[in-house]
Amino acid sequence: MVEDALAKGLIAVGAGLAVGLAGIGAGLGESGIGAAAVGATAEDRGFFGLGILFTVIPETIVIFGLVIAFILMFAF
Amino acid sequence: MIYRGNRAAWAYIVARTKVMKSRLLKAEDFRKLLNMDFDEIIRYVGETEYKREVDEMGYKYTGPRLLDYALFANLARTYRKLIEVSFGASKFLIAKYLEKWDVWNLINILRGKMAGVQPEIIEDTLVPAGEKDFEFYKTLIVRDVEEVVKAFEGTPYYEALSKIGSEDMSKIEDELYKIYYRELLKLSPSDFAMKLFLDFIRMEVDIRNIKTILRLKADDATAEEIMNCIIPGGYELTEDEARKLAAMPLDELVKALEGYWFWKDIEIEGKEVARVEIEFDKIWISTIAKRASNYPLSILPVLQYVVLKKVEVDNLRILGWGKWYGLPNEEIERQMVIL
Numbered sequence: 001m002v003e004d005a006l007a008k009g010l011i012a013v014g015a016g017l018a019v020g021l022a023g024i025g026a027g028l029g030e031s032g033i034g035a036a037a038v039g040a041t042a043e044d045r046g047f048f049g050l051g052i053l054f055t056v057i058p059e060t061i062v063i064f065g066l067v068i069a070f071i072l073m074f075a076f
Numbered sequence: 077m078i079y080r081g082n083r084a085a086w087a088y089i090v091a092r093t094k095v096m097k098s099r100l101l102k103a104e105d106f107r108k109l110l111n112m113d114f115d116e117i118i119r120y121v122g123e124t125e126y127k128r129e130v131d132e133m134g135y136k137y138t139g140p141r142l143l144d145y146a147l148f149a150n151l152a153r154t155y156r157k158l159i160e161v162s163f164g165a166s167k168f169l170i171a172k173y174l175e176k177w178d179v180w181n182l183i184n185i186l187r188g189k190m191a192g193v194q195p196e197i198i199e200d201t202l203v204p205a206g207e208k209d210f211e212f213y214k215t216l217i218v219r220d221v222e223e224v225v226k227a228f229e230g231t232p233y234y235e236a237l238s239k240i241g242s243e244d245m246s247k248i249e250d251e252l253y254k255i256y257y258r259e260l261l262k263l264s265p266s267d268f269a270m271k272l273f274l275d276f277i278r279m280e281v282d283i284r285n286i287k288t289i290l291r292l293k294a295d296d297a298t299a300e301e302i303m304n305c306i307i308p309g310g311y312e313l314t315e316d317e318a319r320k321l322a323a324m325p326l327d328e329l330v331k332a333l334e335g336y337w338f339w340k341d342i343e344i345e346g347k348e349v350a351r352v353e354i355e356f357d358k359i360w361i362s363t364i365a366k367r368a369s370n371y372p373l374s375i376l377p378v379l380q381y382v383v384l385k386k387v388e389v390d391n392l393r394i395l396g397w398g399k400w401y402g403l404p405n406e407e408i409e410r411q412m413v414i415l
Contacts, residue, residue, distance in 0.1 A: 032373075035084035039091035042161070047095070 011076055015069035022065025029058035082164075086269075086373040089166045093158070093381040099125055100388050103414050106395070110409060114399040118143060121392060126150045133200070143396040145200040147389045152177075154385055155205030158378065169273050169375045171207065172260060173382065178206035179252045181213055182224075182233070187245065189221050232259055247304075254307050257281055261309040272374050276364070278311035282338055283360045285313050287353050289321055289329070294349045299323040312336050337363065350411070357413045361387065387413050 037051025101109075101124070109117055121143065122130035129146040137145055159171050181202045188198035195217045204210040216224050225237045236251035257277065265271040285306050292302045302322040308315050313336065321329050326344070333339040342355045364383060368376040391412045398408035 031084045032087040036087040036091035039088040040095050043092050043095035 007076075011072050015072040018065045018068040018072065019062070020065075022062045026058040026062045029061075030055055033058070083373055085164045085166060089158075089162045090373060090377045092161060093378045096154070097377075097381045097384060100384055101392075106391060106412065106414050109392075109395055110405045112399075114139075114396065117392075117396060117399060121146070125154075129153070136200075140393075140396045140400045144393055147392055148201060148203050151385060151389050152203040152205045155203070155382065158382070159205075162378070165269050166375060166378060169269070170378060170382070172263070173273075173277075173379060175206045175260075176253075176256055177203045178208050179233070179256050181206070181208070182228070182237075183249050183252065185213065185216055185224060186221060186240070188217075189224065190245070250305050253284075257307050257309060269374055272367075272371055272376055273379075275311060276367075276376060276379055278309060279337070279360070279363065281307050282310045282313045282336075283356055285310055285318055286333070286336075286338060287356055289318065290344075290352055291349050293322075293326050293329065312338075354411070354413055357387070358415060361413070361415060 040047040
């Protein structure tokens with residue numbers, strides 16, 4: 001019973017870490033891209049769409065983290 | 077302590093200057109402009125980034141003066157914008173580099189005052205892109221030369237300025253630029269961004285010095301006269317190296333230049349010095365471009381834009397004056413720095 005609760009707790013921590021660390025990584029990646037996108041858009045509004053697209057590319061890593069979190073939460 | 081900045085800060089200003097750089101006139105635009113007459117050039121320039129300044133100056137001036145003052149006004153606005161939109165380390169370094177225009181403005185004011193030029197005309201030749209703003213220069217223009225010199229008391233430039241009257245103005249100008257570079261090179265290479273900046277400055281000093289050596293050699297100047305005009309602190313062309321080169325006859329000097337970063341098989345024989353200088357400018361620009369692409373998140377792409385903007389303005393001025401005096405297209409093209 002206690003072991004079961006401990007395992008569930010550890011799984012929840014693992015899922016949290018998967019999403020959290022992926023989020024931090026994506027944030028670090030996006031900071032540079034976002035700054036460049038804002039700079040380019042400030043000069044020429046035509047870069048707005050492209051800027052948004054490039055800025056969200058590192059977000060994919062968060063989706064991987066989210067998938068891992070779901071697997072941990074529902075597959076075990 | 078200088079704010080070190082971070083990658084995001086560099087990414088912002090570099091992306092912004094890259095977009096600004098994309099709006100500079102291309103080689104094919106200059107070729108198109110070469111086939112136009114003067115009025116068509118003014119119209120063409122008035123439809124580009126220079127529109128605001130051409131409109132502003134249009135009611136005061138005509139002919140090549142209109143082009144000149146509009147281009148300078150645009151240069152000042154562009155450089156000021158760079159300082160305004162940057163922050164942290166990039167702002168500090170851009171502002172430091174653009175202090176060169178303080179020297180330019182000071183020289184313009186002094187020369188204008190000595191030649192008795194009207195204050196309004198001196199005002200329009202200024203490029204207030206450095207540390208001092210336009211208001212400061214406006215207060216200087218109405219004063220006499222002694223008071224202008226006094227306004228710089230306490231600055232590093234005062235020492236050179238106090239020699240006005242007792243020494244030739246061209247020597248004082250050389251001295252002012254030497255002080256500008258000396259002050260820049262006093263910055264310590266505390267981090268990589270600063271090291272790249274200082275290397276850039278040293279390379280610029282090299283280019284200025286080699287041009288000076290060749291120009292003075294062509295005028296049969298003595299080694300001592302040449303050394304008086306040399307700016308210390310070069311990248312490869314140190315003061316000792318410059319002294320050695322200054323003492324050589326021209327043919328030996330050309331051979332000795334092989335191996336320096338700024339020497340790429342330039343044909344000197346039978347060429348005017350001005351044309352050789354253009355070759356050095358082209359090498360300088362391509363070297364900056366290479367270094368800026370090697371270090372994309374640094375001050376180099378911004379400085380590359382600063383240099384290219386000045387080259388564009390110079391090219392347009394050459395084009396304007398050349399067309400105004402009816403020079404043949406080939407001759408105008410030879411004087412321009414087109415890559």
